[in-house]
Amino acid sequence: MSLKIAVMPGDGIGIEIVAEAVKILHHFKSSDRLDVEMSEAPVGGAGYDAAGKPLPDETLALARSSDAILFGAIGGPQYDGLARELRPERGLLALRAELELFANLRPAILYPQLADASSLKPEVVAGLDIMIVRELTGGIYFGEPRGIETDASGERRGFNTLVYKESEIDRISRVAFDIAMKRGKRLCSVDKANVLEVSELWREVVTKNASDYPDVELSHMYVDNAAMQLVKWPKQFDVMVTKNMFGDILSDTAAMLTGSIGMLPSASLDANSKGMYEPIHGSAPDIAGQDIANPLATILSLAMMLRYSLEQTALADEIDAAVGRVLDKGLRTADIMADGCKQVGTMEMGEAVLAELK
Numbered sequence: 583m584s585l586k587i588a589v590m591p592g593d594g595i596g597i598e599i600v601a602e603a604v605k606i607l608h609h610f611k612s613s614d615r616l617d618v619e620m621s622e623a624p625v626g627g628a629g630y631d632a633a634g635k636p637l638p639d640e641t642l643a644l645a646r647s648s649d650a651i652l653f654g655a656i657g658g659p660q661y662d663g664l665a666r667e668l669r670p671e672r673g674l675l676a677l678r679a680e681l682e683l684f685a686n687l688r689p690a691i692l693y694p695q696l697a698d699a700s701s702l703k704p705e706v707v708a709g710l711d712i713m714i715v716r717e718l719t720g721g722i723y724f725g726e727p728r729g730i731e732t733d734a735s736g737e738r739r740g741f742n743t744l745v746y747k748e749s750e751i752d753r754i755s756r757v758a759f760d761i762a763m764k765r766g767k768r769l770c771s772v773d774k775a776n777v778l779e780v781s782e783l784w785r786e787v788v789t790k791n792a793s794d795y796p797d798v799e800l801s802h803m804y805v806d807n808a809a810m811q812l813v814k815w816p817k818q819f820d821v822m823v824t825k826n827m828f829g830d831i832l833s834d835t836a837a838m839l840t841g842s843i844g845m846l847p848s849a850s851l852d853a854n855s856k857g858m859y860e861p862i863h864g865s866a867p868d869i870a871g872q873d874i875a876n877p878l879a880t881i882l883s884l885a886m887m888l889r890y891s892l893e894q895t896a897l898a899d900e901i902d903a904a905v906g907r908v909l910d911k912g913l914r915t916a917d918i919m920a921d922g923c924k925q926v927g928t929m930e931m932g933e934a935v936l937a938e939l940k
């Protein structure tokens with residue numbers, strides 16, 4: 583049976599960069615290497631324009647019936663004045679919630695060819711390849727009660743609740759162990775167990791699960807130390823797993839070690855490894871429609887889809903290698919341009935990767 587992929591370009595540069603990844607899917611299909619069907623649907627601002635809401639019913643139905651979703655980016659200044667529930671971001675948040683995409687995979691990879699793009703010394707970051715697994719649907723961002731209230735003296739207090747159930751810790755840690763098995767077999771669980779009871783429970787559940795993965799070397803690190811270690815010697819890490827808020831902060835830190843937002847893919851998975859795959863950047867309205875956006879983060883997101891949802895590791899490896907060869911040849915979009923390289927546009931970069939695959 584054909585694999586079903588929902589294609590959701592969204593807004594701004596989403597349209598241009600997703601088109602380049604779709605060309606690769608068509609190539610694998612037409613050369614009989616992947617039995618796949620693609621259907622496109624509007625989301626974000628495009629969803630609002632088409633159906634009056636950022637996640638139209640047909641788009642959600644398509645997402646539910648697909649094996650994986652290729653997502654571009656959403657947002658744009660023309661939607662900033664809309665009521666909160668109609669804003670493009672709501673479409674993305676609703677998709678994550680409706681599909682229970684609780685595991686956010688954020689690789690921070692620095693191709694050796696781009697080591698100069700980082701703010702850290704090249705020897706500290708060249709060849710960096712970390713995977714951060716962030717819990718995405720629980721923790722302090724969702725815990726109840728929450729709010730701002732005024733006490734009897736008239737002073738206001740704001741409060742949020744950090745809460746994790748054992749089952750939530752269990753499932754996110756198993757995703758991380760499984761990923762570590764497919765990579766360097768080292769997992770670092772990041773918590774604050776010296777201060778937070780939630781973290782105590784987190785550490786206990788992760789440690790218990792380690793016995794099911796005897797090949798994975800498990801370590802624990804407090805989040806403040808993890809932040810320091812990430813900028814001191816990031817190559818010590820293979821896979822990191824952590825709760826929602828710590829992951830939010832650490833994954834952006836790790837992303838910035840690479841210095842190139844246009845290069846970084848991501849995945850959000852449910853309990854059955856169905857997932858949504860998207861670049862970490864936004865819709866970049868400042869450069870939209872000019873054929874200058876870097877499509878590589880989206881192309882690498884497609885590689886993650888092939889690896890984590892579609893069980894097509896060989897095709898994923900091919901894409902990763904093709905991107906490496908294109909960089910070796912000195913082709914660069916404007917965001918990663920360096921001395922001695924050749925500057926190309928979105929389409930030319932996409933075509934160059936496709937040519938390597940052919």
Ligand code: NAD
Binds near residue numbers: 863
């Ligand atoms: P952004 O990531 O869109 O852009 C930040 C900067 O990086 C801009 O200068 C942009 O030109 C550049 N950039 C981003 N992607 C690039 C690429 N592929 N190639 C070259 N340069 C690239 O963030 P922003 O400007 O803060 O937000 C713009 C819009 O995107 C907003 O509406 C925001 O809400 C939305 N947004 C969406 C997502 C998402 O869809 N997941 C994430 C972040 C922001």
